[in-house]
Amino acid sequence: MLLIPCPWCGPRPENEFHYGGEAHIARPADPSALDDAAWADFLYMRSNPKGLLAERWRHLHGCGRFFNCLRDTVSDRIAVTYKPGEPRPAMP
Amino acid sequence: MDNATMRFSAFSLLRHGILGGTWSPQWRDPEPRAGYDVVIVGAGGHGLATAYYLAKQHGIRNVAVLERGWLGGGNTGRNTTVIRSNYLQDASAAIYEHALKLWHGLAAELNYNVMYSARGVLMLAHNEHDVRVGRRHVHANRLNGIDNEWLSPEQAKAFCPPLNIRRDIRYPVLGGALQRRGGVARHDAVAWGYARATSDLGVDILQNCEVTAIRRNTAGRVIAVETSRGRIAARKVAVVAAGHTSVLMAMASVRMPIESFPLQALVSEPVKPVMPCVVMSNTIHAYLSQSDKGELVIGAGTDAHTSYSQAGGLHVPAHTLEAICELFPAFRRLRMLRNWGGIVDVTPDRSPIIGQTPVPGLYVNCGWGTGGFKATPGSGHVFAATIANDEPHPIAAPFSLDRFSAGRMIDEAAAAAVAH
Numbered sequence: 457m458l459l460i461p462c463p464w465c466g467p468r469p470e471n472e473f474h475y476g477g478e479a480h481i482a483r484p485a486d487p488s489a490l491d492d493a494a495w496a497d498f499l500y501m502r503s504n505p506k507g508l509l510a511e512r513w514r515h516l517h518g519c520g521r522f523f524n525c526l527r528d529t530v531s532d533r534i535a536v537t538y539k540p541g542e543p544r545p546a547m548p
Numbered sequence: 549m550d551n552a553t554m555r556f557s558a559f560s561l562l563r564h565g566i567l568g569g570t571w572s573p574q575w576r577d578p579e580p581r582a583g584y585d586v587v588i589v590g591a592g593g594h595g596l597a598t599a600y601y602l603a604k605q606h607g608i609r610n611v612a613v614l615e616r617g618w619l620g621g622g623n624t625g626r627n628t629t630v631i632r633s634n635y636l637q638d639a640s641a642a643i644y645e646h647a648l649k650l651w652h653g654l655a656a657e658l659n660y661n662v663m664y665s666a667r668g669v670l671m672l673a674h675n676e677h678d679v680r681v682g683r684r685h686v687h688a689n690r691l692n693g694i695d696n697e698w699l700s701p702e703q704a705k706a707f708c709p710p711l712n713i714r715r716d717i718r719y720p721v722l723g724g725a726l727q728r729r730g731g732v733a734r735h736d737a738v739a740w741g742y743a744r745a746t747s748d749l750g751v752d753i754l755q756n757c758e759v760t761a762i763r764r765n766t767a768g769r770v771i772a773v774e775t776s777r778g779r780i781a782a783r784k785v786a787v788v789a790a791g792h793t794s795v796l797m798a799m800a801s802v803r804m805p806i807e808s809f810p811l812q813a814l815v816s817e818p819v820k821p822v823m824p825c826v827v828m829s830n831t832i833h834a835y836l837s838q839s840d841k842g843e844l845v846i847g848a849g850t851d852a853h854t855s856y857s858q859a860g861g862l863h864v865p866a867h868t869l870e871a872i873c874e875l876f877p878a879f880r881r882l883r884m885l886r887n888w889g890g891i892v893d894v895t896p897d898r899s900p901i902i903g904q905t906p907v908p909g910l911y912v913n914c915g916w917g918t919g920g921f922k923a924t925p926g927s928g929h930v931f932a933a934t935i936a937n938d939e940p941h942p943i944a945a946p947f948s949l950d951r952f953s954a955g956r957m958i959d960e961a962a963a964a965a966v967a968h
């Protein structure tokens with residue numbers, strides 16, 4: 457079980473959280489301008505990297521708030537968590 | 549006599565028993581050639597089956613199967629070996645039933661005992677919604693000519709005696725759908741059987757051969773792969789890499805609708821035959837059968853988060869064991885021997901992706917998620933036809949990659965026995 461540092465509440469066990477999938481996937485600004493392929497990319501295509509992944513978590517059984525997290529998908533180590541709206545931190 | 553038909557005869561067993569000696573290798577271990585007509589990436593069950601049917605049915609034998617680790621060492625050797633075809637949608641019923649029919653004759657086809665045992669798969673219902681969904685599956689399956697029948701709790705108990713059908717447990721058994729032709733097979737034997745038969749047909753199986761890049765010409769067509777054992781030219785490249793599909797497809801700049809999750813399984817200490825069938829319960833996630841060695845083989849769920857770690861959190865199998873302890877009180881004192889994880893490739897509609905890709909010469913077979921083992925022969929069979937003819941096999945056609953932009957989803961989230 458992961459120990460996840462909520463940016464507001466501090467480190468808490470994984471079962472207090474709900475997973476939100478890949479982060480920084482913004483809804484298209486002009487949806488009517490999108491063709492089918494662009495919609496499919498927004499809705500379904502995922503980077504699914506083997507390495508650092510920016511992902512969303514929600515502290516469901518805590519403060520209830522969403523936040524973002526950089527985690528290594530090979531080691532499952534969490535590098536950093538950050539608040540929504542903040543840019544993805546540059547990692548070494 | 550060193551052909552495949554004699555290697556494991558009763559006589560050769562007796563002779564080896566008395567005289568000793570070593571068994572000959574079951575498949576060749578060749579050096580990579582400079583190029584092949586088809587390079588298949590991934591020597592799991594699906595990749596080996598694809599190579600087998602390419603060679604056997606389509607006469608394409610200048611084929612290599614590349615494997616990063618060892619043959620059958622990924623999800624083929626890590627799954628819980630359940631076989632069934634009771635899927636809801638017509639397209640899914642067609643492909644899983646195609647596979648089930650191939651399972652019936654697979655041991656004879658490969659001349660290798662894959663230990664397919666049609667002992668029945670019982671899927672339990674624990675609430676009103678489960679009952680309705682289960683009955684709907686039974687009716688849909690029967691319309692598609694697939695056996696599936698509804699059992700009362702008493703009938704379920706008669707079919708699976710260790711099952712607890714008391715009404716005073718937290719999630720009582722309200723009934724179950726039974727597919728009698730469902731069952732299990734020996735997962736390693738499937739990989740080994742396909743490997744031996746495929747190698748005998750002239751296909752090169754190259755282990756410890758990791759693909760590091762996919763090379764394309766100026767027109768965008770695939771021409772070669774770079775590997776840890778050197779560059780290998782290829783007219784066609786077929787990616788059959790389960791949890792690592794996204795990583796490989798990214799080498800050809802193709803984004804995939806896939807996320808990779810750890811899926812865990814565990815086995816108990818071996819006991820005498822006690823569990824006559826496969827039982828699964830989607831709602832409370834009990835999922836078990838008994839292997840011929842006597843171990844209870846238990847399937848846990850996926851972790852909530854994506855990962856390539858081949859090890860999930862301990863709370864995931866613990867959840868499954870809690871459900872099993874309630875449904876099978878007799879198993880409460882069994883000790884668990886081993887627990888492991890595999891990386892499964894999950895699609896948005898929980899159905900596989902089989903076929904061509906936007907890149908000429910590049911084919912993909914993936915997205916089997918938590919339940920690919922059962923499809924192994926059917927998957928390889930239709931994928932081989934798709935590669936050989938350069939057009940989708942009719943059974944594979946609905947599972948094309950472009951269904952995500954066309955909106956033709958094949959929603960099987962409820963048919964998957966594993967919650968994810």
